[in-house]
Amino acid sequence: MFVYLALPLTLAVFFLSKYLYSRKPWPILHPFLVSMVVLIALHLIFNLDYSDYESGTFLLNAMLEPAVVALAIPLYQQVHLIKQKLTIILISCLLSVFIAFTVAFYLLPILGADLVTSASVAGQSITTAIAVEVSRSLGGILSLTAAMVVFAGLLGATVGRSFLHFVGVKDKQAVGIAVGCASHALGTAKLLEECQEEGAFSSLALIVCAIFSALLMPLFYTLLF
Numbered sequence: 001m002f003v004y005l006a007l008p009l010t011l012a013v014f015f016l017s018k019y020l021y022s023r024k025p026w027p028i029l030h031p032f033l034v035s036m037v038v039l040i041a042l043h044l045i046f047n048l049d050y051s052d053y054e055s056g057t058f059l060l061n062a063m064l065e066p067a068v069v070a071l072a073i074p075l076y077q078q079v080h081l082i083k084q085k086l087t088i089i090l091i092s093c094l095l096s097v098f099i100a101f102t103v104a105f106y107l108l109p110i111l112g113a114d115l116v117t118s119a120s121v122a123g124q125s126i127t128t129a130i131a132v133e134v135s136r137s138l139g140g141i142l143s144l145t146a147a148m149v150v151f152a153g154l155l156g157a158t159v160g161r162s163f164l165h166f167v168g169v170k171d172k173q174a175v176g177i178a179v180g181c182a183s184h185a186l187g188t189a190k191l192l193e194e195c196q197e198e199g200a201f202s203s204l205a206l207i208v209c210a211i212f213s214a215l216l217m218p219l220f221y222t223l224l225f
Contacts, residue, residue: 006056013038027158032186036150071188071203078200081173089177089201093208096181100125100213101220115225116140122217124148126210127184137218149184156183157190161198172197180205 017034043050054061075082082089104122105115113121119140123131128149135145160179169175172195179187180202188206192199 003052003056006053007059009042010035010039010057010060027162030154030158030190032157033154067185071185071192071199071206074192074196074200075203078197081197082200082204085173089204090208092177093181093205093212096125096205096209097212097216101217105221105224117144119221120144121148123213124152125182125184126213127206130210130214134213134217138221150186153183153186156187160187161191161194173201176201176203177205181209184210 014031014035017029017031017038020034021029021031042048043053101122104118108118108121109115116139119138120135120142121144122138122140123134123145126134126149128146131145131149132142135142156179160183161175164170164175164178169178176191176198179191179198184206188199188202191202
């Protein structure tokens with residue numbers, strides 16, 4: 001029975017969370033975060049079968065890919081600005097991937113992480129589908145990778161823009177690239193609510209970082225380990 005209720009329940013929780021956020025736009029009340037917490041709580045309280053939930057919400061999962069493709073719209077609208085800064089964008093994204101790899105495989109081991117944990121965390125700042133494949137190629141734990149991707153996205157969506165402004169990064173293009181490199185689609189979607197220019201640069205950054213990560217991280221791992 002739950003399989004038939006999963007989709008309307010998810011939509012109801014999300015839209016109620018979105019309404020709450022529109023009334024109280026606090027970072028802790030971000031619709032994605034509130035929806036996730038509520039749905040997890042419902043699963044635990046009523047001992048719901050996750051496989052039934054997954055089957056019942058397959059339409060939402062199927063819509064994720066065209067939703068990501070839709071991010072190309074603001075990208076197209078700002079293409080004249082992007083062409084002017086393409087070299088800087090590519091270098092920034094390349095540095096982002098290199099830093100992510102370095103932190104995962106050189107800093108985390110100092111803090112006690114093993115190689116499997118490092119491999120699971122390396123792709124946390126790129127979109128889930130590609131992060132999981134990168135983790136798989138590095139021998140990571142896929143569920144941990146997915147959780148870290150969600151965490152990175154939520155962090156960027158809730159406090160990313162405010163944090164960048166706090167430390168003095170206020171240029172719209174720089175904010176977009178930083179959030180896109182660090183917080184993929186969730187961070188980008190939040191920027192699009194505030195500024196089309198920031199959202200466009202964030203869209204490009206998340207795409208380029210995903211490509212660089214998929215190509216370079218397995219190569220770095222093979223050469224260095």
